[in-house]
Amino acid sequence: MKKIYSVEELQRIINTEINIRSEELKNDNPLNLYSPINYSLKIGGKRLRPALLLLSYNLFSDKIENALPSAVAIEVFHNFTLLHDDIMDKAEVRRNQPTVHVQYDENSAILSGDAMAFLSYKYLLEKKSEGLANVIELFSKTAIEVCEGQQYDMDFENRLDVTESEYMGMIRLKTAVLLACSLKTGALLANAGIEIANQLYEFGINIGLAFQLQDDLLDSFGNQKTFGKKIGGDILSNKKTYLLIKALETSSAAEKSELLDWIEKEDFIAEDKVAAILNIYNQLNIEELTQFKIDYYFQKSTSILQNLPVKSNNIIPLAKLSNQLLKRNY
Amino acid sequence: MKKIYSVEELQRIINTEINIRSEELKNDNPLNLYSPINYSLKIGGKRLRPALLLLSYNLFSDKIENALPSAVAIEVFHNFTLLHDDIMDKAEVRRNQPTVHVQYDENSAILSGDAMAFLSYKYLLEKKSEGLANVIELFSKTAIEVCEGQQYDMDFENRLDVTESEYMGMIRLKTAVLLACSLKTGALLANAGIEIANQLYEFGINIGLAFQLQDDLLDSFGNQKTFGKKIGGDILSNKKTYLLIKALETSSAAEKSELLDWIEKEDFIAEDKVAAILNIYNQLNIEELTQFKIDYYFQKSTSILQNLPVKSNNIIPLAKLSNQLLKRNY
Numbered sequence: 001m002k003k004i005y006s007v008e009e010l011q012r013i014i015n016t017e018i019n020i021r022s023e024e025l026k027n028d029n030p031l032n033l034y035s036p037i038n039y040s041l042k043i044g045g046k047r048l049r050p051a052l053l054l055l056s057y058n059l060f061s062d063k064i065e066n067a068l069p070s071a072v073a074i075e076v077f078h079n080f081t082l083l084h085d086d087i088m089d090k091a092e093v094r095r096n097q098p099t100v101h102v103q104y105d106e107n108s109a110i111l112s113g114d115a116m117a118f119l120s121y122k123y124l125l126e127k128k129s130e131g132l133a134n135v136i137e138l139f140s141k142t143a144i145e146v147c148e149g150q151q152y153d154m155d156f157e158n159r160l161d162v163t164e165s166e167y168m169g170m171i172r173l174k175t176a177v178l179l180a181c182s183l184k185t186g187a188l189l190a191n192a193g194i195e196i197a198n199q200l201y202e203f204g205i206n207i208g209l210a211f212q213l214q215d216d217l218l219d220s221f222g223n224q225k226t227f228g229k230k231i232g233g234d235i236l237s238n239k240k241t242y243l244l245i246k247a248l249e250t251s252s253a254a255e256k257s258e259l260l261d262w263i264e265k266e267d268f269i270a271e272d273k274v275a276a277i278l279n280i281y282n283q284l285n286i287e288e289l290t291q292f293k294i295d296y297y298f299q300k301s302t303s304i305l306q307n308l309p310v311k312s313n314n315i316i317p318l319a320k321l322s323n324q325l326l327k328r329n330y
Numbered sequence: 331m332k333k334i335y336s337v338e339e340l341q342r343i344i345n346t347e348i349n350i351r352s353e354e355l356k357n358d359n360p361l362n363l364y365s366p367i368n369y370s371l372k373i374g375g376k377r378l379r380p381a382l383l384l385l386s387y388n389l390f391s392d393k394i395e396n397a398l399p400s401a402v403a404i405e406v407f408h409n410f411t412l413l414h415d416d417i418m419d420k421a422e423v424r425r426n427q428p429t430v431h432v433q434y435d436e437n438s439a440i441l442s443g444d445a446m447a448f449l450s451y452k453y454l455l456e457k458k459s460e461g462l463a464n465v466i467e468l469f470s471k472t473a474i475e476v477c478e479g480q481q482y483d484m485d486f487e488n489r490l491d492v493t494e495s496e497y498m499g500m501i502r503l504k505t506a507v508l509l510a511c512s513l514k515t516g517a518l519l520a521n522a523g524i525e526i527a528n529q530l531y532e533f534g535i536n537i538g539l540a541f542q543l544q545d546d547l548l549d550s551f552g553n554q555k556t557f558g559k560k561i562g563g564d565i566l567s568n569k570k571t572y573l574l575i576k577a578l579e580t581s582s583a584a585e586k587s588e589l590l591d592w593i594e595k596e597d598f599i600a601e602d603k604v605a606a607i608l609n610i611y612n613q614l615n616i617e618e619l620t621q622f623k624i625d626y627y628f629q630k631s632t633s634i635l636q637n638l639p640v641k642s643n644n645i646i647p648l649a650k651l652s653n654q655l656l657k658r659n660y
Contacts, residue, residue, distance in 0.1 A: 111481055
């Protein structure tokens with residue numbers, strides 16, 4: 001009988017494998033190319049994407065070792081996007097550590113990032129399998145979409161008329177497709193057949209949308225202790241989140257003009273701005289509207305998962321991880 | 331009987347195809363992602379790498395259309411490296427046009443460059459063939475090597491003790507492997523067999539090394555009219571070229587100290603510096619030593635080409651292109 005791994009077991013396996021790989025890279029030449037890669041992989045993170053890949057693979061096979069290089073590939077790709085996004089967004093800290101362009105320099109973050117993009121293909125190609133051509137094609141398509149998502153996100157910074165549907169399209173590209181790609185890759189590597197692989201892809205899209213909306217929600221309405229970041233960061237930086245877009249869309253003329261005043265204001269006390277905007281959000285029931293939307297996508301994802309033609313017992317770890325993702329207390 | 335295309339015919343075919351592709355991309359969304367890609371592809375260039383790919387393919391097959399997407403892929407990849415290298419090197423002009431990070435901005439050059447890297451995989455994957463898995467593997471390995479070469483090149487900027495062998499290793503990675511990869515890809519796509527594909531790879535390495543050394547030579551000893559760039563640019567920027575490395579290696583104590591003085595000097599008249607360093611180069615016969623080395627690699631490449639198990643008539647276009655590359659008057 002097939003062994004079903006728990007989320008924790010898979011996370012341990014992934015962490016061990018990523019540590020081995022990044023130690024291998026650390027001493028490769030030129031050191032100035034490989035040392036930032038090692039640094040970036042060692043900073044850690046939830047390793048969500050490789051976990052999804054292996055959980056999906058494990059629905060059909062327990063030969064986890066065959067999917068492990070691809071799981072590493074997806075994590076290396078994800079970290080490549082962080083290196084470049086952090087330059088573009090001028091982010092100086094990630095997971096409480098200096099970002100790569102701060103710890104090293106911008107050229108290092110560009111070039112080591114590039115090398116990581118190609119390393120991810122190298123890892124994907126490590127184990128030959130029947131589904132490999134489809135995996136490479138899906139991965140390349142996804143990578144282009146992630147770039148498109150980042151571009152839309154940057155474009156939105158300069159706009160105040162972003163619609164809800166534009167926003168959902170952006171987070172689909174920037175966040176959801178890579179989760180979906182991880183899940184579909186697991187299925188393809190296990191030769192699960194294209195139909196079920198596509199269902200897992202749809203599951204990933206829905207869980208990804210719910211996950212990103214919740215990230216938006218927690219940034220304004222989270223519990224500082226469990227959220228990990230300072231509450232109100234998105235508000236202070238005028239980030240076009242679902243909350244702000246929905247508020248701009250549903251506000252009265254007076255509320256909208258107050259929102260726009262705060263967005264344009266350059267001198268203010270941080271707490272005042274956060275409090276004023278949260279106050280408008282509360283008048284407009286933004287928290288509840290966002291929670292409805294999260295629940296909608298989460299329920300859609302659950303229903304796809306339950307309808308997969310696999311033993312219901314085997315779905316438990318994947319269901320557990322997606323619950324963990326969406327049930328952070330706040 | 332198989333049609334053998336001339337270099338000019340293939341270049342026309344490539345230019346047409348690249349124009350079609352970049353027009354297609356131009357109107358894709360988000361515009362801010364795709365417009366810089368279109369700009370970069372339209373600036374032009376010699377299209378050397380796709381020409382090598384098609385010439386190699388045509389040694390074994392005249393179904394050029396099957397290799398065309400891969401030829402575009404290699405050119406898109408090459409242009410991706412230019413976008414990112416130009417940021418890292420702070421280069422403001424390329425082919426007499428503003429570079430992408432100047433024409434748009436740095437974020438555009440980073441992100442559109444990333445998208446081009448993945449687009450090149452998309453094009454490679456467009457036509458399914460037996461040799462495709464090997465092509466993707468070779469391409470990914472080559473892409474990592476090109477990043478390594480760029481890193482070594484940047485590392486060398488801060489060093490005065492770069493050896494000849496380190497320099498040759500750097501230009502192998504930064505320039506030669508992509509020419510070699512183009513040639514080998516052509517052979518693999520035409521199912522020419524791995525041995526002959528590897529011979530074409532070696533041909534590419536040697537022609538690539540000769541080509542880069544000649545570029546170094548022309549920058550100091552070229553004829554301004556035929557070279558296209560201003561003579562002495564490398565000298566003024568203290569670039570660690572083969573010429574400078576060889577001069578530092580073979581100079582007397584007095585000559586070496588004069589070289590180092592000029593390298594460290596911050597205030598000088600450009601013509602004086604160029605004249606003084608050319609004078610030392612002349613004392614040390616650097617032009618002749620470099621020319622010997624170019625001839626060595628060019629002859630090695632010619633001998634590999636002549637020993638290929640293909641009809642000698644069919645080799646003519648490839649031999650002609652490599653002669654054109656290495657016989658620029660100066």
